[in-house]
Amino acid sequence: MPGLVLLTGPLPVLSQPNPSDPGTKGAEVYCFMRKAGNDHDVSWNAAYALIKRQGSSLFKTSPEHAAVMITEAVVNSPEAFPDCGRFMGALYGGDKPVPLRTDIPANGSTGPVPIPSGGGTTRHDRYSY
Secondary structure, X not given: OOOOOOOOOOOOOOOOOOOOOHHHHHHHHHHHHHHOOOOHHHXXXXXXXXXXHHOOOXXXXXXXXXXXXXXXXXXXXXXXXXXXXXXXXHHHOOOOOOOOOOOOOOOOOOOOOOOOOOOOOOHHHHOOO
């Protein structure tokens, strides 16, 4: 019969988070606090403190690695962290407010805006993640 597919192996199991994994615990704290209305800094500090304390490594977990651990936990088990994906960008600097632009002409013209010399974004600023 065309179109009939027989399954010969077990059905795939949805990925369940490992409750003892520090990344999972950090994701639980971070996502819970963000959904409760806390800002990124407060939520991040709580989650990072938990990850550092719960980690079994000989070396201290870096903030970058902790952010990756939280992201992996959320991506691997999105059903365990519903709506938390919208907060993940903040772990990588996406939640920082954009500075107020003061170089827009007062007359409302949309022409080119001169770039001030001696300032602006440096290579370090651009890649400081």
